[in-house]
Amino acid sequence: xxxxxxxxxxxxxxxxxxxxxxxxxxxxxxxxxxxxxxxxxxxxxxxxxxxxxxxxxxxxxxxxxxxxxxxxxxxxxxxxxxxxxxxxxxxxxxxxxxxxxxxxxxxxxxxxxxxxxxxxxxxxxxxxxxxxxxxxxxxxxxxxxxxxxxxxxxxxxxxxxxxxxxxxxxxxxxxxxxxxxxxxxxxxxxxxxxxxxxxxxxxxxxxxxxxxxxxxxxxxxxxxxxxxxxxxxxxxxxxxxxxxxxxxxxxxxxxxxxxxxxxxxxxxxxxxxxxxxxxxxxxxxxxxxxxxxxxxxxxxxxxxxxxxxxxxxxxxxxxxxxxxxxxxxxxx
Amino acid sequence: xxxxxxxxxxxxxxxxxxxxxxxxxxxxxxxxxxxxxxxxxxxxxxxxxxxxxxxxxxxxxxxxxxxxxxxxxxxxxxxxxxxxxxxxxxxxxxxxxxxxxxxxxxxxxxxxxxxxxxxxxxxxxxxxxxxxxxxxxxxxxxxxxxxxxxxxxxxxxxxxxxxxxxxxxxxxxxxxxxxxxxxxxxxxxxxxxxxxxxxxxxxxxxxxxxxxxxxxxxxxxxxxxxxxxxxxxxxxxxxxxxxxxxxxxxxxxxxxxxxxxxxxxxxxxxxxxxxxxxxxxxxxxxxxxxxxxxxxxxxxxxxxxxxxxxxxxxxxxxxxxxxxxxxxxxxx
Numbered sequence: 001x002x003x004x005x006x007x008x009x010x011x012x013x014x015x016x017x018x019x020x021x022x023x024x025x026x027x028x029x030x031x032x033x034x035x036x037x038x039x040x041x042x043x044x045x046x047x048x049x050x051x052x053x054x055x056x057x058x059x060x061x062x063x064x065x066x067x068x069x070x071x072x073x074x075x076x077x078x079x080x081x082x083x084x085x086x087x088x089x090x091x092x093x094x095x096x097x098x099x100x101x102x103x104x105x106x107x108x109x110x111x112x113x114x115x116x117x118x119x120x121x122x123x124x125x126x127x128x129x130x131x132x133x134x135x136x137x138x139x140x141x142x143x144x145x146x147x148x149x150x151x152x153x154x155x156x157x158x159x160x161x162x163x164x165x166x167x168x169x170x171x172x173x174x175x176x177x178x179x180x181x182x183x184x185x186x187x188x189x190x191x192x193x194x195x196x197x198x199x200x201x202x203x204x205x206x207x208x209x210x211x212x213x214x215x216x217x218x219x220x221x222x223x224x225x226x227x228x229x230x231x232x233x234x235x236x237x238x239x240x241x242x243x244x245x246x247x248x249x250x251x252x253x254x255x256x257x258x259x260x261x262x263x264x265x266x267x268x269x270x271x272x273x274x275x276x277x278x279x280x281x282x283x284x285x286x287x288x289x290x291x292x293x294x295x296x297x298x299x300x301x302x303x304x305x306x307x308x309x310x311x312x313x314x315x316x317x318x319x320x321x322x323x324x325x326x327x328x329x330x331x332x
Numbered sequence: 333x334x335x336x337x338x339x340x341x342x343x344x345x346x347x348x349x350x351x352x353x354x355x356x357x358x359x360x361x362x363x364x365x366x367x368x369x370x371x372x373x374x375x376x377x378x379x380x381x382x383x384x385x386x387x388x389x390x391x392x393x394x395x396x397x398x399x400x401x402x403x404x405x406x407x408x409x410x411x412x413x414x415x416x417x418x419x420x421x422x423x424x425x426x427x428x429x430x431x432x433x434x435x436x437x438x439x440x441x442x443x444x445x446x447x448x449x450x451x452x453x454x455x456x457x458x459x460x461x462x463x464x465x466x467x468x469x470x471x472x473x474x475x476x477x478x479x480x481x482x483x484x485x486x487x488x489x490x491x492x493x494x495x496x497x498x499x500x501x502x503x504x505x506x507x508x509x510x511x512x513x514x515x516x517x518x519x520x521x522x523x524x525x526x527x528x529x530x531x532x533x534x535x536x537x538x539x540x541x542x543x544x545x546x547x548x549x550x551x552x553x554x555x556x557x558x559x560x561x562x563x564x565x566x567x568x569x570x571x572x573x574x575x576x577x578x579x580x581x582x583x584x585x586x587x588x589x590x591x592x593x594x595x596x597x598x599x600x601x602x603x604x605x606x607x608x609x610x611x612x613x614x615x616x617x618x619x620x621x622x623x624x625x626x627x628x629x630x631x632x633x634x635x636x637x638x639x640x641x642x643x644x645x646x647x648x649x650x651x652x653x654x655x656x657x658x659x660x661x662x663x664x
Binding site: 005006007008009010011012013014015016017018022023024026027079092093094096146148150151152155156157158159167169171175176177178180181184185188196197199200203223224225226227229230268269272275276277278279296298301303304305306307309310311312313314315316317318319320322326 | 337338339340341342343344345346347348349350354355356358359411424425426428478480482483484487488489490491499501503507508509510512513516517520528529531532535555556557558559561562600601604607608609610611628630633635636637638639641642643644645646647648649650651652654658
């Protein structure tokens with residue numbers, strides 16, 4: 001069983017994935033399964049994954065057989081394990097607990113070579129429908145307190161399989177990144193009486209030079225303090241802390257803005273490696289007047305080095321204003 | 333002039349290096365200057381760097397000429413600029429300021445192919461002597477509040493030049509990573525009346541299974557909540573918040589433990605890419621009874637992906653206990 005361990009001074013958590021216990025000879029283990037071999041996520045290869053959790057499939061077809069257009073399966077090498085709800089929290093000088101949670105894969109298409117921005121609008125909507133389904137299902141399960149949905153594209157960004165997919169990891173604790181955001185947002189709210197993300201949208205639209213695209217319910221922009229060249233934030237205009245609270249019309253608009261934004265990014269940088277991450281409210285904070293769910297798109301064009309590790313300060317060689325201008329002006 | 337910008341909710345800072353303003357066609361910009369070309373850090377090529385700041389050199393030799401064994405020069409493409417002390421802090425919805433500070437390179441040897449663990453003990457001592465010199469000199473300069481010394485080894489770890497060197501970046505603010513450590517350490521001290529790092533050394537020596545090496549004044553171990561396979565912390569046994577406070581006998585022992593530890597790491601993993609970073613007290617905290625300077629060595633064998641960005645939780649496939657056992661048992 002994997003183990004969750006807390007750094008005693010900063011409170012940051014790590015997962016020690018002991019099952020995979022890698023020895024020195026296992027590194028570098030960056031080989032990809034993309035060339036050669038059989039893709040376990042392709043149509044017809046359903047038996048190569050653990051039994052499916054759920055799938056959107058044609059009537060009359062059966063689980064773990066073709067006929068699906070979105071398929072959710074357990075991760076074969078889970079970072080957190082869902083076979084036990086027992087955390088068995090231990091304290092000595094340090095604090096640790098069982099690596100209880102869940103780790104799932106959302107296969108975004110039966111087609112191997114379809115990247116996110118290439119899906120037709122209906123398929124895009126189905127992907128985010130699956131995100132919402134899994135978010136709701138896992139948030140309802142004890143002892144889960146946070147559900148992280150993310151997507152890695154390209155080997156440099158940590159993708160080990162090429163077939164389009166996103167991943168879901170559910171944790172029994174509130175991650176530090178989210179805890180820090182909640183704390184900062186709450187303190188902004190105490191000072192000014194408004195949600196800082198709602199204010200940010202208003203400010204970005206007033207200034208305009210970091211905007212990329214927008215529609216009725218969403219806005220995409222390069223954040224003021226971008227850590228990475230071409231970093232992108234997508235925020236819903238309506239105040240909503242919890243991704244699970246997304247209604248069907250928002251889901252429709254979300255799929256459109258993600259497609260447009262990713263088309264622009266892909267066209268500007270010729271399919272860059274990237275990570276896409278959801279930030280949303282943890283259990284107990286879903287109605288917070290100061291928090292606001294969002295997507296972050298992080299192109300992996302620069303390398304995190306000693307200065308970043310030591311300080312948390314990122315050096316970004318492309319201003320968000322110039323990145324946004326490129327993206328805004330890129331025809332799709 | 334580069335610009336420092338603060339994310340309004342988390343308080344994290346970034347440096348927008350506007351001089352280098354990179355356009356889409358500039359990526360991927362990961363080419364290394366190591367193959368071909370003339371190395372600006374090699375003996376005889378002193379004119380290829382900006383004029384030296386200081387050097388340890390033979391009597392009778394002149395600045396920017398051969399005769400040195402350690403040489404400190406300004407970074408040719410500084411992340412922070414030392415031409416102005418004016419921060420010109422600006423607030424609108426966001427907070428930003430001029431990218432004022434310093435960015436220097438410590439050339440660790442006139443020899444191109446000498447990696448850190450290969451230096452003889454005297455040269456190792458001189459390297460840390462230079463670290464201490466530059467730390468003291470820059471901490472004394474207004475408006476500098478923190479001095480980050482670090483080393484990137486290998487292209488994957490962000491090194492753009494192969495010649496052995498470390499870097500120094502001095503910031504006009506306390507970086508979030510250090511602020512969080514100070515806050516956590518202070519709260520530990522308030523609760524228990526002791527420095528958490530002093531307690532950590534006592535705990536690690538009592539348990540023993542994460543220890544790698546030790547000498548009179550230092551201990552090297554794989555931290556309990558290691559984010560990376562073979563992550564290493566080197567802590568001075570004596571309580572000392574500020575790296576500048578290192579006395580000559582500590583400096584001697586430091587150079588020995590770093591050499592031993594790096595020899596073991598290099599032998600175990602055949603010269604892995606890594607980042608080495610100093611964590612030390614910022615201005616105003618040099619006498620803190622709860623903080624303790626240290627070195628972190630972060631081998632870059634795994635890839636940071638969407639889950640890590642979204643949560644701050646790292647997935648580590650090698651337990652620190654098994655990594656420490658390998659390193660402890662690796663003969664050098």
